[in-house]
Amino acid sequence: MLKKERQAFILHQVNLHNKVLSSSLCTEINVSEDTIRRDLQELSDEGKIIKVHGGALSHSFNQVYFPSIGVYSQNQKQVIAKKAVALISNGMFVLTSGGTTIMELARTLPPQLKATFISGSIPAILEYMHHPNIEVIVIGDKVSKNSKITVGSEAIAKIKQVKADICFLGTNAIDAEHGITDNDWEVVQLKKAMIESSKMVVCLSIAEKVNSVQPIKVCDLGEIDLLITELPADDPILLPYINAGVKVL
Amino acid sequence: MLKKERQAFILHQVNLHNKVLSSSLCTEINVSEDTIRRDLQELSDEGKIIKVHGGALSHSFNQVYFPSIGVYSQNQKQVIAKKAVALISNGMFVLTSGGTTIMELARTLPPQLKATFISGSIPAILEYMHHPNIEVIVIGDKVSKNSKITVGSEAIAKIKQVKADICFLGTNAIDAEHGITDNDWEVVQLKKAMIESSKMVVCLSIAEKVNSVQPIKVCDLGEIDLLITELPADDPILLPYINAGVKVL
DNA sequence: CGGGTTTCTGCGTTTTTGTGCAGGAATTTC
DNA sequence: GAAATTCCTGCACAAAAACGCAGAAACCCG
Numbered sequence: 001m002l003k004k005e006r007q008a009f010i011l012h013q014v015n016l017h018n019k020v021l022s023s024s025l026c027t028e029i030n031v032s033e034d035t036i037r038r039d040l041q042e043l044s045d046e047g048k049i050i051k052v053h054g055g056a057l058s059h060s061f062n063q064v065y066f067p068s069i070g071v072y073s074q075n076q077k078q079v080i081a082k083k084a085v086a087l088i089s090n091g092m093f094v095l096t097s098g099g100t101t102i103m104e105l106a107r108t109l110p111p112q113l114k115a116t117f118i119s120g121s122i123p124a125i126l127e128y129m130h131h132p133n134i135e136v137i138v139i140g141d142k143v144s145k146n147s148k149i150t151v152g153s154e155a156i157a158k159i160k161q162v163k164a165d166i167c168f169l170g171t172n173a174i175d176a177e178h179g180i181t182d183n184d185w186e187v188v189q190l191k192k193a194m195i196e197s198s199k200m201v202v203c204l205s206i207a208e209k210v211n212s213v214q215p216i217k218v219c220d221l222g223e224i225d226l227l228i229t230e231l232p233a234d235d236p237i238l239l240p241y242i243n244a245g246v247k248v249l
Numbered sequence: 250m251l252k253k254e255r256q257a258f259i260l261h262q263v264n265l266h267n268k269v270l271s272s273s274l275c276t277e278i279n280v281s282e283d284t285i286r287r288d289l290q291e292l293s294d295e296g297k298i299i300k301v302h303g304g305a306l307s308h309s310f311n312q313v314y315f316p317s318i319g320v321y322s323q324n325q326k327q328v329i330a331k332k333a334v335a336l337i338s339n340g341m342f343v344l345t346s347g348g349t350t351i352m353e354l355a356r357t358l359p360p361q362l363k364a365t366f367i368s369g370s371i372p373a374i375l376e377y378m379h380h381p382n383i384e385v386i387v388i389g390d391k392v393s394k395n396s397k398i399t400v401g402s403e404a405i406a407k408i409k410q411v412k413a414d415i416c417f418l419g420t421n422a423i424d425a426e427h428g429i430t431d432n433d434w435e436v437v438q439l440k441k442a443m444i445e446s447s448k449m450v451v452c453l454s455i456a457e458k459v460n461s462v463q464p465i466k467v468c469d470l471g472e473i474d475l476l477i478t479e480l481p482a483d484d485p486i487l488l489p490y491i492n493a494g495v496k497v498l
Numbered sequence: 499c500g501g502g503t504t505t506c507t508g509c510g511t512t513t514t515t516g517t518g519c520a521g522g523a524a525t526t527t528c
Numbered sequence: 529g530a531a532a533t534t535c536c537t538g539c540a541c542a543a544a545a546a547c548g549c550a551g552a553a554a555c556c557c558g
Contacts, residue, residue: 003516004301005268016457017421017432018349019395022534032518037535053525053534120387122374129371129392138369138399140389140407143378150387158389158403252506271544281508286545302515302544505554514545524535 001029007039014049014058021055076206076230077101081108083228083249084168084204090114092165095194097187098124098149099170101204109134118162120150120190144186151186159193167198169224171205173214176240179221181214188216195223202226210237221246250278256288263298263307270304325455325479326350330357332477332498333417333453339363341414344443346436347373347398348419350453358383367411369399369439386411393435400435408442416447418473420454422463425489428470430463437465444472451475459486470495 006029013020026036044051050059081104088094090113096102098121106127117128120139128136141155169191172182180203182188195201201224210229221244228249231238238248255278262269275285293300298307330353337343339362345351347370355376366377369388377385390404418440421431429452431437444450450473459478470493477498480487487497 002268002270002301002303002306004299004306016461017463019432033534034519034536035517038517120389122371122378122387125371125392126375129394129397136392136394138371138387138389138392140369140387140399140404143374143385143387145378145385148378150389154407155389282544283509283546284507287507499558501557503554503556505552507550507552509549509551510547511549512545512547514543516543517541519538519540521538522536524533526531526533528529528531 001031003039006031006035007043010036010039010056011043011048014043014056018058019055023054025055077104078108079230080204080206080228081105084202085109085113087166087202087226088113088115092116093118093162095119095159095162095164095167095198096124097121097169097191097194098147099172101170101206102168103127105168105204118159118164120155122148122150144184147184147187149187149190151190156189156193159190159197162197164194164198166200166202167194168202168204169194169218171203171209173209173212174203174205174221174227174241175211175213176221176244178213178217180218180224182216182218183214185216188218191218195219200225202228204228207231207235207237210241250280252288255280255284256292259285259288259305260292260297263292263305267307268304272303274304323353326353327357328479329453329455329477330354333451334358334362336415336451336475337362337364341365342367342411344368344408344411344413344416344447345373346370346418346440346443347396348421350419350455351417352376354417354453367408367413369404371397371399393433396433396436398436398439400439405438405442408439408446411446413443413447415449415451416443417451417453418443418467420452420458422458422461423452423454423476423490424460424462425470425493427462427466429467429473431465431467432463434465437467440467444468449474451477453477456480456484456486459490 010020010025022033022036022040026033040051040056043049049056077100080101084105085108092115094115094117096117096119102121102124106124109131111132114133116135116137118137118139119125125136125138128134139150139155139158141150141152144151171180174180203224207229221241224246226247226249227241233248242248259269259274271282271285275282289300289305292298298305326349329350333354334357341364343364343366345366345368351373355373358380360381363382365384365386367386367388368374371392374385374387377383388399388404388407390399390401393400420429423429452473454476456478470490473495475496475498476490482497491497
């Protein structure tokens, strides 16, 4: 069998089944693993396949990509994300809501972090999926098209079954008097369940949303452990929250 | 034998078998390897064949095995998707697996279609989410990074709770004798559950996957109701399936 | 017809290419 | 962490290609 012929066969297999194992190829074609590996290397150099440990993948299926441009207040959110990431250590179970701040957190996760992330937010799940060492658990239920998150009794029931080490809530509004509030009834139900199911609750909020109020209440300040904004912890705007017993980062 | 005669013979052989070996040519025509090589070189310079180490290939070989751009076999998949979409009517509950053929189906859904789609495939969910009138139900569980689909006992349990009107399976391999087979154990478990939970099971498969076999069995032909390929229903390659009682579109 | 030229072919040598193997390094996986 | 895969590197060997050369055939033309 000619080299080109072999490579054509490999390419064909990859495109057909979306993945191939070097081992199965080398028994099928009856050549050494080295030859297969060299072929995969060449095809990969030509950009025709994606070489991975143990085989190769087709290029087509792997391209679900999310540009992160145009996010509102992205710089602030990156600051928040960096502070938040520092709270996550290896082996943790992390529960997250949706929202652009959470997305920023997802993109900031260091590649070597090994943790389990649980979420019902489809965009967040996509982002977690791209990380090499993170296990992703999806909360299933009906998708709310507004918030791109799964909502409903099933989702709440599933959340109640877990006990996460830490929970990150993207926050819509926070206020010393009214606590955390939001404007989507179903999302509020979810967040309540998440708070219940976590040892530690962290609110992520850009300073702009601090001291604002929305119609539906999620929880009192007493139920959250940590508030993260892009401001330094001693900023006077945050004082009421410190006084209310919330740690601020 | 004249040079021109020889080259005509070579060209004929190449077009007939899509490949020739220099070594076999030189015994057939009874000239030295050098002569053959020079002939191949000339034919290659004229663009009539593709010269490779050890012999030569025809251009048609390249066309067959190196589809130029985009998702592999996208045209075929679009044909399949159109046939499949025609089976969905308003109000239906639709269960789908993952894979590029399913993605094509998702993109082909007409905007006015009102239906409920249930899936654990993250890329598919994304696609469904963008449609204006489709309700999306997510099957939750751990995400398999290979297949970008949720897998595990929770997912299977959830699938068993539904009774869908129709189920679309992206097929990795189908064969008259071995039925439907696949190469990922967890995905196979899911597909089995999906088949159980649906009134009607439809297999989507490009013709190239027809009559191929993978290591793990999903089900026998008897369990599927419909097979959709890009070929016309009376193509002889599909005859064994019709004989086995599967409807073909 | 015959000498000169061009083309074609085969041979030996040198290079290049393709393949498999052995070992140690890197990685996955449990 | 430890065992098992898989990967990479260098190497050896074989097959094929490239190159130069020389003899043979064909061709041209006076």
